[in-house]
Amino acid sequence: MSGYLSATLAILCINLIFAYGIFVTAAAGQINLGGAGFQAIGAYGTAWLSASAGLPVSFSIPAATLIAALIGFLISFPVLRTRGVYMVLATFAFGEVVAGFLLRSPVFGGAMGMVVPAHIELPAIIVSAVVVTLLTFYLMATRLGLAMRSLNDDEEAAIVMGVNVRAVQVAAFTIGGAFCGLSGALYAHNFAFVEAQYFNSLLSIYVLLFVLIGGAQTAWGPLVGSLFFTLLPELLRIGGSARYVVFGVAIVLMMMLRPEGIVTRDLLRRLSPRQLFNRRPASGSAPRD
Amino acid sequence: MTDTPALAVNAVSKRFGGLAVIDNVSFAVPLGARMALIGPNGAGKTTLFNLISGVHPIDSGDIALNGRAIDKMPPRHRVSAGLARSFQNIRLMPHLSVIENIMLGQHTLADSPAALLNPLAWQRNSVWRQRAEESMRNAGIDVDPDAAVTGLPYGVRKKIEVVRALMSCPRLLMLDEPAAGLNPRETAELSTFLKSVGWEGLTLLVVEHDMSFVHDLCDRTVVLNFGRLIYNGPTQGVQDNAQVREAYLGSRRVPTKEAGRVA
Structure with missing residues (x-):
């Protein structure tokens, strides 16, 4: 495999895990615009544990993932006191605080960043992405996943159905934090270098776009969104500097044509073999979103 | 009394x-x-x-x-x-299917972590789904259980909401x-x-x-x-x-x- 191809594949897998980290909270109705902060925690966590503390990768990556999960758990309590656009701002602020903290911490190399000597190869990254994808599909199939989706639709009605709203939201933030952290840890060991400037708000916006453009209704959404966002800019390289324009137009078109994301439940329903080969057209599946 | x-x-x-x-x-x-x-x-x-x-x-x-x-x-x-209730304006979850809405009504009956982490959507023969389908039939809701609720006639959605409220026994x-x-x-x-x-x-x-x-x-x-x-x-x-x-x-x-x- 060429270096270019394997590098692109690694970015795709890391982006996919990162996108699932944001998707898990989005599926439960919460927008997390602090993704880069969680990813930075995972990246710096493993960087410090492996480069400074000399621990093996097999320990530092899971440990960094758990640290990000713990931070996700803790930060969910103040964040969940806010709603709507204020929640977006609160998570955004969290991301900025993490980046600012890292930039001013000599332990983490400050603005110089950290070199991460321990390298991990592509197969390990692919396996991680597959595991996270399967875990997310599994989660969305469970009753907990059903409760999460119900919160996204109508929180008040979900309360009256007996759903423990706060517990479900905290769980979503914790799992989301873990996935973002894992993506950061893999990034650190794959690129051998971390710097706080990389984990900026633009990164948080991009990963949120992966999810929103791909579709936050099903676990297929982030998969399609990550593919779209990772591969389209690469394909557009042929077109030179015009690619940014084309890419931007493509995003706008997606938002206009598929406001709920590329993959919706409705699309999956129509594409399901049951529906395609069913003699009796399902009653009441008429109006589409 | x-x-x-x-x-x-x-x-x-x-x-x-x-x-x-x-x-x-x-x-x-x-x-x-x-x-x-x-x-x-x-x-x-x-x-x-x-x-x-x-x-x-x-x-x-x-x-x-x-x-x-x-x-x-x-x-x-x-x-x-x-206690269970319905709402004045239909409050079904628009992105959940008929059967998912009804199964949401069973939420409080699934009170163990194992029940919460049971992959419902992959088990078309689970007791949960069977009970929900049975309740649909008893109430005379004759639609595809996996259909989207948003497209259904008003009267049917109203019935689904009553059935959903009944699912918690x-x-x-x-x-x-x-x-x-x-x-x-x-x-x-x-x-x-x-x-x-x-x-x-x-x-x-x-x-x-x-x-x-x-x-x-x-x-x-x-x-x-x-x-x-x-x-x-x-x-x-x-x-x-x-x-x-x-x-x-x-x-x-x-x-x-x-x-x-x-x-």
Whole structure:
């Protein structure tokens, strides 16, 4: 495999895990615009544990993932006191605080960043992405996943159905934090270098776009969104500097044509073999979103 | 009365700002009864439902479900304690399918971590799904269980909401205008269905404007006006009650042809 191809594949897998980290909270109705902060925690966590503390990768990556999960758990309590656009701002602020903290911490190399000597190869990254994808599909199939989706639709009605709203939201933030952290840890060991400037708000916006453009209704959404966002800019390289324009137009078109994301439940329903080969057209599946 | 009532509302008050929306309301719903809660628009019927189900906290008084105080419980514990409700405007989850909406109604029955992490969507033969499909059939909901709820006719969605509320096996089922927007045939079907569900001890409290529906279904009626209870007695006598007539029509002289439909 060429270096270019394997590098692109690694970015795709890391982006996919990162996108699932944001998707898990989005599926439960919460927008997390602090993704880069969680990813930075995972990246710096493993960087410090492996480069400074000399621990093996097999320990530092899971440990960094758990640290990000713990931070996700803790930060969910103040964040969940806010709603709507204020929640977006609160998570955004969290991301900025993490980046600012890292930039001013000599332990983490400050603005110089950290070199991460321990390298991990592509197969390990692919396996991680597959595991996270399967875990997310599994989660969305469970009753907990059903409760999460119900919160996204109508929180008040979900309360009256007996759903423990706060517990479900905290769980979503914790799992989301873990996935973002894992993506950061893999990034650190794959690129051998971390710097706080990389984990900026633009990164948080991009990963949120992966999810929103791909579709936050099903676990297929982030998969399609990550593919779209990772591969389209690469394909557009042929077109030179015009690619940014084309890419931007493509995003706008997606938002206009598929406001709920590329993959919706409705699309999956129509594409399901049951529906395609069913003699009796399902009653009441008429109006589409 | 020696029997513990299914629902006992005792001296409950609620103010929004300076406005007393519910003012010292007391009544009891006997176990197994089907009671109607009626009143003119803005009388506080839905607010009272919200107070009982815990959407809003009460200011004073107390509420007991089967003799157990519930007014300080979070809403989800009230569901576990045996309370279920529907909403005035259909509040089905638009992105969930019919069967997923109904299975959401079983949420409080799945109270172990194993039940929460059970991949429902992958098990087409799980007991949960079978029970939900059976309830659909019993209620005469003849649609594809995996269809989107958003495309379904109003009457069907209304039925799904009632079935969803029944999935938690409640002791007290509170329905907020279940017959609103239904055609006469659907209304009659709903009434028959609600009478047939009656597992032992299921108590109904129904907010409704359709008086023929109320007469058909409910033996007892309470009437609210401006947040106060003005009538508590048999449904039969409600239209002859002077205070009730005044509340609805503002006059004591009532043309008899209005008697069929108070609202």
